Amino acid sequence: MAKKKKLPFAYQPLGFALGWSSGWLAGLAFRKTWMAIRNEEDAPDALDKDRGWGEILLAAAVQGAIFAVVRSAVDRAGAKAIERSTGTWPAGDKSGRD
DSSP states (O other), X not given: OOOOOOOHHHHHHHHHHHHHHXXXXXXXXXXXXXXXXXXXXXXXXXXXXXXXXHHHHHHXXXXXXXXXXXXXXXXXXXXXXXXXXXXXXXXXXXXXXX
């Protein structure tokens, strides 16, 4: 069976654009979620003296979870698009067969 070539350079510009857009989407989703949770426009910052530990850690956990989900969804969609258009998975075969 022929060995499929990897596409690291072809995927890099798309990966950069997807990373930027996923960060923007995650930020938007977090702001909307925080508004729904606490009815506040601004989430607490770790250095915000007027906020308690619980509120700061809750905001960080929610923000991290949203970022991870959005980033994974956008990365996966980009990889699937590359595979559909080129027939090659952009990160190579993880089973050790590449």
